[in-house]
Every structure is written in C-alpha cells, then in structure tokens.
Amino acid sequence: MFKKNIYRKIILYALIFLFAFPLLLLLVWAFSGRWPWPNLIAESFSLEGWRYFIDPANGAVESLATSVIIGVAVTFITLLISIPAGKAMGLYDFPGKGAVKILVLAPLIVPPLAVTMGIHINFMLLGLADKFIGVILVHLIPTLPYSIRIMTHTFEGLGDKFEAQARVLGAGPLQRFIHITLPLISPGLFSAGILVFIISFSQYLLTFLIGGGRIITFTMLLFPLVNSGDRMLAAVYSLVFIAAALIFTLLMERVLVNPAEKRDHFYI
Amino acid sequence: MKKIITALIITLLLLSLPAAAAEVLDKSWEEIVNEAEGETVNFYMFGGDRRINNWVDTFVADNLKEEYNIHVHRVPMGPDDYLNKLLGEKQIGRQQGSIDLLWINGENFKVARENELLFGSFTEKLPNFNKYIDQNAEGVTHDFGYPTEGYEAPYGKAQFSFVYDSAKTEAPATFAELTAWIKDNPGKFTYAALPDFTGSAFVRHVIYNTCGGYQKFYEMQEEEFVKAIQPAVDYLKEIEPYLWREGESYPATQAQLDNLYADGEVWMTMGYHPTKAAGEIEKGNFPASSRSFVIEEGTISNTHFLAVPFNAPQPEAALVAANFLLSFEAQYNKMIPANWGDFTVLDFDKLSEQERRKFENIDLGEATVPLAELEAHRVPEIPAKWVPMIEEVWSAEVAR
Amino acid sequence: MFKFRFNKWYPYLLLSPALIVLFLLFLGGVILGLSQSLGYFPVLGLEEPTFKYYLEVWSSTEFLNSLVFSLFISFTSAILTTIIGVFFAYQLLKIKNKNRIINFLYKLPIIVPHIIASLMVFLILTQSGILSRFAYHLGLIEEIAEFPRLVFDKNGFGIIAAYLWKQIPFVVLMVYTVLKQINGSFEAAAKNLGASNSQVFREIYLPLTAPSIGSAFIIIFAFSLGSFEIPYLLGPTYPQTLSVLAYKKYISLDLTQRPYTMVIATSLTMITVILIMIYRKILSLISRYHL
Structure with a gap:
C-alpha cells in the first residue's frame, strides 16, 4: 500500500513537472542574451528585454492597460447579461428552453474565427470596426457561453426558494437582488468573472480583425514576437502576461469571494 | 465604460470631417504643417523587428513630437493585413479610415494603386523630396518596374x-x-x-x-x-x-x-x-x-516607400511625418547600423559637403559588404x- | 391575469439580453458567413446564390489535405488529452494529502494563452530547443540535425504537444469535479466484495464520469479544430490546418476570393454542427443518467 502511494506520487509529480518546466524555461529565456545550441546555459544574461518592455515609447505597458480595460468591460457586460439568463435557464421551465440551450452552447463549438469573418464587413458598415466597442462586442461571442453556463449551474444549485421567502418578507426586487441573490450567487459570479476576463485577455485574432490595428491589446504585440521567433523578448512579454492574469485572478479572489465556496469552472 | 463611450463620441465627432485629397494637396506646406499640429499619425508597418520598431518609437516619435507636435502611433500590421483592411473599407465606401501612413513597396503598392487605395500624388508637396531626392532616378520613379507617379515617397534603400x-x-x-x-x-x-x-x-x-x-x-x-x-x-x-x-x-x-x-x-x-x-x-x-x-x-x-491611404483620417500629419522621414537627420540616423542600418534614398549630389561626409563616415561594420562592392x-x-x-x-x- | 402573463414571459424577459447578443453577433455571423459562401455578397456585387464555390473548394486537393490534417490533429490531441486527463484526475483523487502547489500548478496552463503555449513548445521541441540540448549532453545526438523534427513538421507533433499542454488541465478539472462528488462508499462496498483497483475504476468511476468525459472530448475536439494561433505558429508550410487556410485566404488581396474563404470557414462550422448533434445526444444521456 505504501509503495503504491509512492509510485502514484512519482507519476503525479512527473506530470506536474511537465506543466511547470516550460514556465521555468520562459523565465530563463527572459533574462538571457546570446544562447546558441548546444549550451544548456546562456552565454550571457541581459535585462534588455525588460528594459524594452518598460520603455514607454514601445507601448507595451499601454497595450497591457488596453487589454485590462477591454477585459474588465467584457467581464462586466457578460456578467450583466448572464445573471438574468442564468436565472431563467436555471430556475424556470419554458417552451423553447432546449433550443435556447443549444444556442447558448453553440459558440463553444462553432469556431469564433468563422463567426468573426462573417460579421467583419458588417462591423465595418456599422462603424464598429477599429473601435473599442466593436472589440468588446466581438469578445462577447466566445465568453457568453461559459458565463451563462456557470450562472445556470449556480442558479440550479440554489433553487428559487430564497427569493420567494424574501418576497413574502416584503422586500422590493432591487433589495432582494442586492441583499439575497447577489451574495448567494457570488461564487458563481467569481468563477465566471475570472474565466471571462481570461478569455478576453487571451484573444488575438478577433481583436486583430475587428480592432484593425487601432485597438492594440497585449496579445497583438506578443503574437508577432512569437511568430518572428524573438525568443528573449517573447519570453519577457509572456511572463508579464501570465503575471497580469494571475494578479487579476488573485485580486478577484481576495475582493469578492469566500474561498470555501469556490467552485472549479474553467475553460480550455 | 463611461469614459470609453465619451472618448468614442469625441473621436467620432473629431473624425467626422473627411478631407478630400485634392483639398489637402491644394494647401500650402505651411498650412499643412499648421493643421497637422497636435494630431496623431497612425503608422502601419511590419512589426516583427525590434530594432526598427524601436527606431520609429523613439527617434521618429520624439522628433515629430518636438518639432511638429505630432504624435506617432505605430501599428504592428504588415501589408497583407492592412491592404485587406483598406480593400474592405473601399468596398463599403468608408471615407474615414484609421490608417494615415503606410510602409509599402513592390507588389503591395501595385495592388494599392490598382484598387485606388491611395491618397493621391503627394510627393512634390514634400519640401525634403524636392530638396534631396533625384526625381529622375529609376529607383524613385519606378517600384518593381511599376510607375510610382508620386503616390509613394522613397523611404529607404535595401x-x-x-x-x-x-x-x-x-x-x-x-x-x-x-x-x-x-x-x-x-x-x-x-x-x-x-x-x-x-x-x-x-x-x-x-x-x-x-x-x-x-x-x-x-x-x-x-x-x-x-x-x-x-x-x-x-x-x-x-x-x-x-x-x-x-x-x-x-x-x-x-x-x-x-x-x-x-x-x-x-x-x-x-x-x-x-x-x-x-x-x-x-x-x-x-x-x-x-x-x-x-x-x-x-x-x-530595391527602394521601399511611404504612402498615404485614400481614407487617412489625418493626411496632413501623414505628409509632415513622411517629410520628416526624408530629412537629412532621419535618413542619417536610420543608416547607422545600431539604429537600423537602412540605406539612404537621398541624392548625394544634392547634399552639402558636410552632410555627404557624415554619410560616408558611417561605420557599416566589418560584417557588411563594402559600399563600393555592393554598388x-x-x-x-x-x-x-x-x-x-x-x-x-x-x-x-x-x-x- | 396580469400575474399569469408576467410569469409566462418572465424567463424570456430575463433571457432577452443574452438572446439579442447571441442572435445578432453569433447567429448573424454564422448566417452572413453562410450566405457569403453561397456567393450572396452584395457589398462585392455578388447577388446570385450558387454552389460553385463549394464545389470548387471541396474538390481542391489543398482543401482536402487541410481537412485531413485538421481532423488528424484534432482527433489525436482530443483522444490523448482525454486519456491523460482522466488518468491524472483519477490519480489526483487517490492522493491523500494534496498540497497547494499541486493544486496551483496544474491549473496554471488554463490562464496561459495559446500564443504562449506555442512559444513554450517552440523553446522545448525545436531542433535547437532545450530537449535537443539535453540530448546532446547525454550523448544521444552529436549534431543538431540528428534531433527529430518535432515542430513545423508534417505530422503536427508540435501542434498536438501544445494542445495537450493547454487542454489536459481542462479535462482534469472537469473530470475531477465529478469524481469528487462520487460517493466513496461505492468504492468501499466494491472493495469489500473483492473488486480490484482497476475493476473499481472501470466499473464505478468510469461509467459515472462518462458523460462529462464525453462532453469534454467534444469541446476539446471542436476547439482544436477551430483554433488558429497554435497551428499558425507551429504548423508546417504545407499542409495547413483549415483555420490557417481560411485566414490565409481571408487576407488575400483579391476580394473576389472572399466567397472561397467563407466556404472554408463554413465547412469548419458544418463539421462542428455535426458535433453539436453528438453533444446533444450526450446531454440527453446525461439527463437520462440523473433520472
């Protein structure tokens, strides 16, 4: 029995190593100068990438801010839409529910690339392309299904008794929402919020097509660096990206949620 | 969100005055420089070379800011993508685009010309073009054998x-x-x-x-x-x-x-x-x-060029930026290998003795084929x- | 009377913002893409619906090769991801004292976007990558060229590796959440009756988690089929995946090519619509389970 546990641990740690090792490698590359094959250690170390990143002239910090602004706006709008939708899907039965369910889940399966290409020229016609609002709207496509799904599960778990009770007690709809519904759904909101933010924060192609270069998010700077193989600078930008996403997650966790109630909802 | 919407409304209002090419090109250079003041030039160019990016973000941006109070917004988008965008905008008749200045040449220029994606014949408006460029040189009048007709201004030579x-x-x-x-x-x-x-x-x-x-x-x-x-x-x-x-x-x-x-x-x-x-x-x-x-x-x-799209929101600023890129300081600074190492398009016969000497004294480095052998x-x-x-x-x- | 009507329409009222967005953006995009692929594209002056673009694209070897390549990559990565993910989730369940580092680390790939996953695969697996350097120092290879081609290769190895890295944690989370909820007394009872560990896994855990494993598989499959960044950054010059092919055609400088692009994009959608049907089947299976 003891032996078995050891063996299990080894497998587990090996797998975890596989997940962690690439991140360590990023860390080393971010500080390396010339590093030719077959050296295991770089010939020289440098802070050039970090200097380049910090230099305001290169716009990296600015685009990070753009990404965060868009991410927060998308999160806010998506949650605003998903709370009532999740309530409807989680608490009520109504004709056409099956069709709505499919429509809600379909964007998980239909490639956003295909949808965006179809809609692009109409965004141009409507004057939504090249603008913040257009990018935010197009980010709703990949984020809504996840967030509606999570909110549906949340409401399903709660049932509607709590609200009926409050109604009996004579609370108005707004008070009911703020004092009863909101605290109860906050764990679901937290999961959905983080997920939506991260999906929006990670978008590249949708932003590139609809933003038309006028809206420069962080991934738009990162992509050409990876594509052109600038390993050192790409590693620097990647670490910054991961750190920013982590900080946002931890911040949300601290501010919003009682960790005991946290649920595991994540995406690919 | 409110801020974004307010900003959007303001931008929309500001952008709602499209300037026809002829109108802009009828203005005197002083008028153009005056109107360019305080504007932003959206410079769309390939974004995969850290050194070139940095040169545009620092040297070009700083000098344009200082001399003309023009803000440079570099956009890392290459010709395939920006031409596709312009084609789409042309198709739906969008007169108010989002690109001011393009780094372009060769077949991309040809596509842009044939689809009427460019602003107009603007080079003779640029004081530095008239002052420094040999206007009859093959590398200026033709781009990959296709006549430029003033729709693009030479930028560098490779x-x-x-x-x-x-x-x-x-x-x-x-x-x-x-x-x-x-x-x-x-x-x-x-x-x-x-x-x-x-x-x-x-x-x-x-x-x-x-x-x-x-x-x-x-x-x-x-x-x-x-x-x-x-x-x-x-x-x-x-x-x-x-x-x-x-x-x-x-x-x-x-x-x-x-x-x-x-x-x-x-x-x-x-x-x-x-x-x-x-x-x-x-x-x-x-x-x-x-x-x-x-x-x-x-x-x-070949020579690479600068062009202005048909629906540039700030054509005046684009012209001033293009003119600056043809100045002696910009061309000299650009040719220094540590900055970029891109060869100048200026005609040495039109330079002052001192300027020419400065060009000739640039150390191209041991790893570069000597200029005479290249030529x-x-x-x-x-x-x-x-x-x-x-x-x-x-x-x-x-x-x- | 009023109350009755209010109740009847209430769910739709709650759903209306979501439905408006989904109809306009999502369905709008799908339908526009479909009509453009059928040659109805008034902005380009194309107004006669026709199947000719479909016939042309579907009979071109370029498209067919891309289709095979895409399906191969998506199937392989989805199958491997699912197997490894389920295995990992099961091990995670069995381990007694979980530490926080484990919990943190295996979730990390979730916040790392595809672009960065590609970069990491690139740093590790290229012929000049870290693996190749280790191989040299271990004396396995003497020259850089002896290291196998694992990135930009025609088998899509690098692409699959990136998908695995990114998607395994997703499966682990989905499956682990379900595993956790399975009553431990089932296992105890089975063990009392003399069932082995592998029997317990096969007879109890696997069937109970099958629905979520199935839906994880479908989502992963569809996701890798439509995803663009990883195959664009790690794929070979030829063949390209359908998503990359669609993008390359999309940015073509000849707008009259647009219907062909939309055929490719719509074909991607069609393949995934078939997947939705399978997904529905699985959903109905799930609900039957709970009944």
Missing part, C-alpha cells in the same frame, strides 16, 4: 545580401558556387517560405540565375511566365533534398531562419538589407564571426505583378 559564419565555412563567390555549397553542406541552407518577403527575394535570385537574367521579364506576357520560370522551379526542387530538413518544411518567416542561423542549425542566412549581419552581431544574436557576401552575378536591390553587384527588381505568381507557383510546386 540590397539583398547573404550572411554566413566565417568560423565554419567560406563564402561562395558565384551562383554556381552557392549551388555547390548547398550540395556540399546538406541541411545547412534554407530560405523562408514564400510569401515571406526575403524568401521571395531569394527565389527571384534563383530565377535571375537559372532563367537567363531579369531583362526579359519586363516585357513578358502572363501566359508565358509560368513556363519561363520552370528552370527555377526545377532548380528549387533539385536543391530541396540538400536543404534544412530536406525541404520538408521551410522556416515560416525570415526571423525564424535567423534564429536557426543564430543557433547554428544552419550556416547561412540572408537579408534584404546589407547591414543585417552587423546589426545582429551588435544585438548579440549572431556569432561575431558572421560575415556578408554578394554573388558575382549581383543581388537584388558594383546590384540588379533591379522585376515587375511587381510577377511576385504573386511566383508565390503561387512556389506553393503549388515546391512547398508540397
């Missing part, structure tokens, strides 16, 4: 050169020797997959040297072309087994090829600007023993219309 590691091998002197070198060193040579700009230029060298020169391509009919370049296709297939990964895969971009070279995976790389090796050594990417060479038969040289081995580009056809043939015949 000449193709090969890069090799002198610690590992010697430089071939002719095309035949290069072929022999490729076969003698299997797996140590490759070129970037088309439509990469540099990879495409390499294939044109092959065409020049296997299909009997470049002259005949100026007057050729389209039907003849594919047949005419068949020897080049055969050649590329013939060397394929000797390439990196036996040609099963090509690096997707020139930058990836440069990485392979930096890692010692291949022993040769190439570049469409002659100071590339010097710059990369200085950045610490290439081994210090890297050197450049050109072949006896000559390497292709002695220079061949022009073929007409732009062939480039997409070459790409098509290449992906159909060589890539798969």
